[in-house]
Amino acid sequence: DPIYPQAALQARIQGTVRFTVVIGKEGQVTNVQLVSGHPILVAAARDAVVQYLYKPTLLNGSPTEVVTQVDVNFSLNP
Secondary structure (H helix, E strand, O other): OOOHHHHHHHHHHOOOOOEEEEOOOOOOOEEEEEEEEEHHHHHHHHHHOOOOEEEEEEOOOOEEEEEEEEEEEOOOOO
């Protein structure tokens, strides 16, 4: 889970940060590109996303890289 930035909490900023990510053959996030999101939330969202680990995607039985979108939600009311 992302750490809610203190400045965002104080300003009562919430929302979704969307990234396009590349998930490597071993399930690790290898590339993160910002699609949208409030600038004050982006760094915390990116820090969380790069730590995600996915089950490798198999293509014809072999692990393969995949590109997908990941949303990170920040809500003041969990």
